[in-house]
Amino acid sequence: MKKIDLEAAVGFFLLIGIFSLGYISVKMGKLEVIGSKGYTVYAEFEQAGGIKPGADVQIAGVTVGRVSGIRLDKNYEALVSIQIDDGVRLQEDAIASIKTSGLIGEKFVQISPGASEKYIPAGGRIRETESAIDIESVISKYIFGKI
Amino acid sequence: MKKILCGAVCVVFIFCLSLAPGAVPTACAGDATDQIRETADAVIALLNNKELKKPENKLKRRKQLREIVDKRFDFAEMAKRSLGPEWNRRAPEEKKEFVSLFSDLLENTYIRKIERYEHEKVIYTGERVEGSYAAVRTKVVTDQGVEIPVEYRIFKKGTKWEVYDIIIEGVSLVNNYRSQFSSIINSDTYAGLVKKLKEKVKKESE
Numbered sequence: 001m002k003k004i005d006l007e008a009a010v011g012f013f014l015l016i017g018i019f020s021l022g023y024i025s026v027k028m029g030k031l032e033v034i035g036s037k038g039y040t041v042y043a044e045f046e047q048a049g050g051i052k053p054g055a056d057v058q059i060a061g062v063t064v065g066r067v068s069g070i071r072l073d074k075n076y077e078a079l080v081s082i083q084i085d086d087g088v089r090l091q092e093d094a095i096a097s098i099k100t101s102g103l104i105g106e107k108f109v110q111i112s113p114g115a116s117e118k119y120i121p122a123g124g125r126i127r128e129t130e131s132a133i134d135i136e137s138v139i140s141k142y143i144f145g146k147i
Numbered sequence: 148m149k150k151i152l153c154g155a156v157c158v159v160f161i162f163c164l165s166l167a168p169g170a171v172p173t174a175c176a177g178d179a180t181d182q183i184r185e186t187a188d189a190v191i192a193l194l195n196n197k198e199l200k201k202p203e204n205k206l207k208r209r210k211q212l213r214e215i216v217d218k219r220f221d222f223a224e225m226a227k228r229s230l231g232p233e234w235n236r237r238a239p240e241e242k243k244e245f246v247s248l249f250s251d252l253l254e255n256t257y258i259r260k261i262e263r264y265e266h267e268k269v270i271y272t273g274e275r276v277e278g279s280y281a282a283v284r285t286k287v288v289t290d291q292g293v294e295i296p297v298e299y300r301i302f303k304k305g306t307k308w309e310v311y312d313i314i315i316e317g318v319s320l321v322n323n324y325r326s327q328f329s330s331i332i333n334s335d336t337y338a339g340l341v342k343k344l345k346e347k348v349k350k351e352s353e
Contacts, residue, residue, distance in 0.1 A: 046317075047317070075275070091232075093228050095319060095321065095322045095325070097319075097322060112231065112322055112325050112326060112329075113231055113232050114228055114231055114232070114325075115227045115228060115230060115231055115232060115233075115234035115235060117235070127277075127280060128300070128312065128319070128321075128322075130314070130317060130318065130319050130322055131317050132317075133316075133317050133318070138316060141293060141294075142293070
């Protein structure tokens with residue numbers, strides 16, 4: 001009888017452990033287990049500069065969504081799909097740019113709202129984009145450019 | 148019969164092959180590029196005009212330069228986009244005033260910079276058209292051989308393409324002003340922004 005109690009307790013704690021581990025990995029990995037809310041829009045960047053799925057999408061520093069996927073499109077440009085929270089509407093002339101937090105921090109997508117009366121529908125595209133700036137190439141251009 | 152069919156397939160195949168480079172965005176030049184090229188050529192021709200280079204003709208040259216640029220750039224749209232969400236909160240007169248201030252600001256900062264150019268060359272590297280919007284990619288090559296990528300974002304107005312944003316070295320002009328304007332409006336007011344712009348325009352046109 002006592003032995004069974006001990007085994008049951010160990011099993012119980014083990015289960016709690018596994019559950020917590022699962023919870024932490026879902027939380028930390030920003031995985032969505034049960035469907036995700038919000039709607040998807042697309043943005044094409046000439047240079048995605050190492051942005052990854054799960055990266056934040058911000059307006060005025062507030063996270064309003066996240067990057068849900070990146071792939072190469074037929075023009076050899078990066079097609080980034082972005083999940084935007086319901087209730088946040090993007091004007092047609094909103095500009096999406098890839099920024100780095102700090103000098104070497106992680107990449108995120110910043111959206112600056114526009115003035116248009118038209119809004120981007122679900123599945124629509126953010127036409128105005130600014131690629132990630134490759135500081136190295138800019139610097140080298142002005143260093144090595146002069147002959 | 149088989150031979151004819153085979154020949155036809157060959158012709159189609161060769162035709163496709165010859166079209167293939169056209170499918171690459173860097174190779175084709177369309178209506179949008181032609182119109183941008185027309186304006187750029189006019190600007191270059193004006194800048195290289197020896198008669199207008201004389202100091203006494205400076206104002207005349209600037210006026211002509213602005214006329215050429217005015218035809219191709221939609222300053223009202225640029226101003227609207229640069230102001231962002233604040234634009235819709237403004238009265239029609241305020242919008243009008245802002246557009247005129249903004250185009251003066253651009254004139255002071257950019258047209259005066261262009262005035263100094265002489266030996267720069269423009270290379271057209273491609274265009275992309277999507278409905279009534281398009282992007283024309285160019286490279287400005289300075290006489291030191293530095294290539295500066297410049298992309299014109301244009302939209303169709305009737306048969307004319309007009310510029311609403313310029314992206315230089317990956318940085319959007321509209322987005323640059325949009326973030327500056329919104330931070331001024333947030334820390335100050337819209338009136339404060341207009342005052343600042345007026346001061347800047349006045350200071351630079353002296």
